[in-house]
Amino acid sequence: MLHAALGRMTYGISPAALALAWTDWTLHLAQSPGKWARLSEKALRKAGRFGEYAARAAGGDTQPCIAPLPQDRRFSGDAWQRWPFNVIHQGFLLNQQWWHNVTTGIGGVSPHHEQVVSFVARQLLDVVSPVNFVATNPDVLQATVEQGGMNFVRGAAHLADDGWRMLTERPPAGADNFIPGRQVAVTPGRVVLRNRLMELIQYAPATPDVHAEPVLIVPAWIMKYYILDLSPQNSLVNHLVGRGHTVFMISWHNPGEDDRDLGMDDYLRLGVLAALDALGAIVPDQRIHAAGYCLGGTLLAIAAAYLARRRDERLRSLTLLAAQTDFTEAGELSLFIDDSELDYLEDIMWHQGYLQTRQMAGAFQLLRSNDLVxxxxVNDYLLGQRQPLTDLMAWNADATRMPYRMHSEYLRRLFLKNDLFEGRYRVDDRPVVLADIRVPMFVVATEADHVAPWKSVYKINLVAGADVTFVLTSGGHNAGIVSEPGHRGRRFRIARRTNGDPYLAPDDWVAATPACDGSWWQAWADWLAVASSGRTAPPSLGAPGQGYAPLDAAPGRYVLER
Known part of the structure; x- marks a missing residue:
């Protein structure tokens, strides 16, 4: 009960886990006089560099003494290169670099605790960044002079509106322009199956004939499915239907307190396996191209290994989109996952029956606090400028909850113990093994993914018992997957590894694989076409005689649940 109460204030982050990391770091730093000496030396050198730079900058020299990290765009504007703001931001970057040295490279500190302490230090430094204060942000000062302070008036109005929306649990401003079934998730189709956990949507054909094998897409249940069916111009579903594929999509139920005991096995049986049964009735005598995104891809890999163990040959191919099967290098999201943190989370979920959307969103926002917080x-409240909401941003705010039992099983069995990759994940009290999967795989990872780092996704090559076509695309976990043809600046690398070929390390794979301009969507659609057996007349929507009568029109009911 104490953890549940504290969780409302800490957004699910365990104070005990933070204290353990801080204690580990502090005790080892206290016993490292050599580290003290190096830090003192670095501090003196940086002070000298800063003094020299400040003198040069006062004389009009704009050559910086330290460059920001590649992903740090806070000081890229022209105003930050002029005195005195160039001196201010260069001093901040030197200080930031020194604190990185303080929190890393201390002998004896566990890697996880080092990552946590370094991460917390970055968060605290970001709080005091000169970008966040009126007096030290040249863009805010210029806007204030030019607009006579009206930027603060608009900013106050934005702050009041956001506060009201948070208190009343309403979506962000502009989300009303992207309602599923009206502006997004508008690809025509019908719900052909509904159970307590999911709806199965079958999309209407858009071509006179279609590829014989249907495509089943399994999205993650941490998100609404329509990230793959946004506006018509950037809808992956619409793209596949237009290329002559019969597409089915799982739309997950948004769980509440009554669903607290739904587990991973329920998501497997009531989700993927139930959907495969429906496809077998609606498109009989055809094997299935199955695709899974994020956590949905992990579940689909479990299902594929389970089917392989049973000698069930319903799958024609397997596509994994930003989906991990190995969780030993799960990126910065693993900062929030250890025994202490999971015990804390489980107590929070025990009390309310699920993990709230705000608790999950808080962790994801911390991972990219500069961009998301x-x-x-600065833009909304100091500059008074609302960034127009896009369909992807509106979808990102339309989060879902996670049931108590499932989330606990997922984090412990996959993230903490890595049972799936190491052959200990059990279905029907017997392990399922990824190496048993023999169907061709198409695996997509994204370069800037903070949820499923691409080198972690790439590890499927270590256990795959089939041909793997691996794609590395530009963008992050969401934007890299929503990468429609014509999207400016998109590029990807693609290469096929035939089963039995020597393994290439990730960096060697990048060096050996040239980048292509454009969208990976077209490459995937071509790959699916080659893996298909030919064209045929479109199947009917549903199979009423076998219990799969068409129900509501797409997008169905579950996607609208709050």
């Missing part, structure tokens, strides 16, 4: 505060 501080830049928004």
């Amino acid at each position: 501080w830049s928004r505060i």
Whole structure:
């Protein structure tokens, strides 16, 4: 009960886990006089560099003494290169670099605790960044002079509106322009199956004939499915239907307190396996191209290994989109996952029956606080500029909950113990093994993914018992997958590894694989076409005689649940 109460204030982050990391770091730093000496030396050198730079900058020299990290765009504007703001931001970057040295490279500190302490230090430094203060942000000062302070008036109005929306649990401003079934998730189709956990949507054909094998898409249940069916111009579903594929999509139920005991096995049986049964009735005598995104891809890999163990040959191919099967290098999301943190989370979920959307969103926002928190505060409240909401941003705010039992099983069995990759994940009290999967795989990872780092996704090559076509695309976990043809600046690398070929390490794979301009969507659609057996007349919507009568029109009911 104490953990549940504290969780409302800490957004699910365990104070005990933070204290353990801080204690580990502090005790080892206290016993490292050599580290003290190096830090003192670095501090003196940086002070000298800063003094020299400040003198040069006062004389009009704009050559910086330290460059920001590649992903740090806070000081890229022209105004930050002029005195005195160039001196201010260079001093901040030198200080940030020194604190990185303080929190890393200390002998004896566990890697996880080092990552946590370094991460917390970055968060605290980001709070005091000169970008966040009126007096030290040249863009805010210029806007204030030019607009006579009206930027603060608009910012106050934005702050009041956001506060009201948060208190009343309403979506962000502009989300009303992207309602599923009206502006997004509008690809025509019908719900052909509904159970307590999911709806199965079958999309209407858009071509006179279609590829014989249907495509089943399994999205993650941490998100609404329509990230793959946004506006018509950037809808992956619409793209596949237009290329002559019969597409089915799972739309997950948004769980509440009554669903607290739904587990991973329920998502497997009532989700993927139930959908495969429906496809077998609606498109009989055809094997299935199955695709899974994020956590849905992990579940689909479990299902494929389970089917392989049973000698069930319903799958024609397997596509994994930003989906991990090995969780030993799960990126910065693993900062929030250890025994202490999971015990804390489980107590929170025990009390309410699920993990709230705000608790999950808080962790994801911390991973990209500069982009998702501080830049928004500066733009909305100091500059008084609302960034127009896009369909992807509106979808990102339309989060779902996670049931108690499932989330606990997922984090412990996959993230913490890595049972799936190491052959210990059990279905029907017997392990399922990824190496048993023999169907061709198409695996997509994204370069800037903070949820499923591409090198972690790439590890499927270590256990795959089939041909793997691996794609590395530009963008992050969401934007890299929503990468429609014509999207400016998109590029990808693609290469096929035939089963039995020597393994290439990730960096060697990148060096050996040239980048292509454009969208990976077209490459995937071509790959699916080659893996299909030919064209045929479109199947009917549903199979009423076998219990799969068409129900509501797409997008169905579950996607609208709050």
